[in-house]
Amino acid sequence: xxxxxxxxxxxxxxxxxQSAFEDIVEYFQGKVFAICFRMVGNKHEAEDIAQEAxxxxxxxxxxxxxxxxxxxxxxRIATNLAIDRMRKKKPDYYLDAEIQxxxxxxxxxxxxDDGRLPEDEVESLETQSxxxxxxxxxxxxxxxxxxxxxxxxxxxxxxxxxxxxxVGTVKTxxxxxxxxxxxxxxxx
Amino acid sequence: MNCNREVTELMHQYLDGDITKDEEQxxxxxLRSCEACQIHFRELKRTxxxxxxxxxxxxxxxxxxxxxxxLPKEKRRSTVRxxxxxxxxxxxxxxxxxxxxxxxxxVWNQEDQLSYPKGMNLVVENDxxxxxxxVIITEDLEIKNGNIKIDGEVQGDVVIINGENLxxxxxxxxxxxxxxxxxxxxxxxxxxxLTQEVFGLEK
Numbered sequence: 001x002x003x004x005x006x007x008x009x010x011x012x013x014x015x016x017x018q019s020a021f022e023d024i025v026e027y028f029q030g031k032v033f034a035i036c037f038r039m040v041g042n043k044h045e046a047e048d049i050a051q052e053a054x055x056x057x058x059x060x061x062x063x064x065x066x067x068x069x070x071x072x073x074x075x076r077i078a079t080n081l082a083i084d085r086m087r088k089k090k091p092d093y094y095l096d097a098e099i100q101x102x103x104x105x106x107x108x109x110x111x112x113d114d115g116r117l118p119e120d121e122v123e124s125l126e127t128q129s130x131x132x133x134x135x136x137x138x139x140x141x142x143x144x145x146x147x148x149x150x151x152x153x154x155x156x157x158x159x160x161x162x163x164x165x166x167v168g169t170v171k172t173x174x175x176x177x178x179x180x181x182x183x184x185x186x187x188x
Numbered sequence: 189m190n191c192n193r194e195v196t197e198l199m200h201q202y203l204d205g206d207i208t209k210d211e212e213q214x215x216x217x218x219l220r221s222c223e224a225c226q227i228h229f230r231e232l233k234r235t236x237x238x239x240x241x242x243x244x245x246x247x248x249x250x251x252x253x254x255x256x257x258x259l260p261k262e263k264r265r266s267t268v269r270x271x272x273x274x275x276x277x278x279x280x281x282x283x284x285x286x287x288x289x290x291x292x293x294x295v296w297n298q299e300d301q302l303s304y305p306k307g308m309n310l311v312v313e314n315d316x317x318x319x320x321x322x323v324i325i326t327e328d329l330e331i332k333n334g335n336i337k338i339d340g341e342v343q344g345d346v347v348i349i350n351g352e353n354l355x356x357x358x359x360x361x362x363x364x365x366x367x368x369x370x371x372x373x374x375x376x377x378x379x380x381x382l383t384q385e386v387f388g389l390e391k
Contacts, residue, residue: 017270018259025252033247047247054255131238150239156204175200182228182235 010070013061025054028071031152032078038147039082040089041136049085053078069158076162079144086140127188134184142177149174191218191225199229203236288386291379303332316354328363 006027012020032053037046056077057064064073135146148159156174160167198215201207207215219226272279304310304317308325311318317331319340328344329336336346337354338361345363346353353365 015269018256019270021259022252022256025255029247029251030245033251034245037245047251050247051251051255051258055258058259127238135239146239150236153240156206171200171204171206174204175197178200178203178232178235179196181239182231185235185238186231188238 006070007066010061010064010066013058014064014066018058021054021058024057024070028074029054031071032074034151035075035147036078036082038132038135038151039079039140039143040085041132045085046082049081050078053081056081071152072158072161075148075152075154076164079148079162082147083140083144086143130188131185134181137184138177138180142173142180145170145173146177146181191222191228195222195225196228199225199232203232288383301332302334303330304334305329315351 006024009020009023013024029050033046033050036049036053037043040046040049053074057074060077064070135143138146144163145159148154148162154162156167156170159174160170163170195215195218198207198211198218202212202215219229302312302315302317304312305327308327308329309320309323311320312334315333316335316337319325319329319336319338319342321339323340325340325342326344328347329342330347330349331351332349333351335352335354336348338346339355341360341362343362346361346365348365348367351367353367355361
């Protein structure tokens with residue numbers, strides 16, 4: 001599946017062909033899901049938001065301008081939904097709450113036990129959930145920037161279009177977000 | 189450790205790919221001489237690597253299916269349109285066939301069916317409609333696809349479409365006798381000719 005084929009599918013969806021939307025979902029689901037996951041830090045919720053984003057994109061497909069990049073438009077819908085969700089949610093870190101990045105694992109499981117899993121697997125899983133936890137503790141505005149910058153390696157200009165903020169602000173936030181993460185992750 | 193913010197800024201610019209050749213040179217020469225900044229830079233690069241490697245995030249397997257099931261129902265018109273778009277040839281053939289068979293059937297009916305007004309004491313023998321002796325028809329008489337033989341009396345006009353008047357004498361018709369089989373024959377010929385042309389048949 002390439003960009004050209006996607007552009008064709010988008011045209012078909014605009015003309016009312018619902019089945020062509022399946023190609024679009026298949027193509028973008030990984031990225032959209034990953035961005036949402038980085039922002040909300042929970043697999044179940046991320047999937048919920050990603051799904052909502054695709055459904056909204058379908059309903060509002062007529063307002064998409066074909067001269068612009070589809071991913072920018074789609075990511076904006078997804079990040080707006082995720083930002084809304086994060087604002088509504090109070091920061092809560094319960095010991096039995098699901099920990100970000102480790103699906104199905106809670107903090108009890110995070111506490112080192114007798115180590116039945118292979119050593120490196122445990123470590124990578126722990127590292128991943130630790131990284132996600134650190135990201136989740138950043139303020140919302142840095143989280144969305146980090147999600148967009150490090151999942152799809154989007155350009156500064158694209159990020160500025162998605163979040164509707166000036167490029168200068170994007171730069172500042174990436175720098176500060178990266179600096180904050182450096183301090184949190186230097187011991188990993 | 190307290191190198192100026194300018195250097196840190198350059199590191200970020202470098203990581204963003206947003207740096208000029210000169211600035212990159214400045215950064216490199218500073219890093220060579222400053223260990224603290226080297227560590228800082230290494231930590232930043234590692235942070236980026238840590239955050240970026242975790243991209244094997246995938247939604248559940250039935251993600252797409254769930255979305256497709258939740259989409260609002262497509263309009264019926266679109267379904268037909270899509271079908272037409274996917275099978276243009278089949279659609280064209282189907283429409284053509286429908287129209288052709290429709291016209292053929294109507295032509296067929298016209299050719300075969302003898303039609304005459306009912307309830308007027310008319311007698312039919314083979315394809316000839318007979319007005320028997322002693323019968324008086326006060327209205328107009330229209331016969332399609334058949335001949336007419338008037339032994340009785342017709343007070344109105346007689347119209348014969350695609351048929352002949354077999355009456356011995358014209359005296360017992362008060363109105364006009366019109367024979368339109370010539371025009372019909374011409375029409376019929378045209379339709380038949382067109383059909384043969386289209387289907388490429390000999391006869």
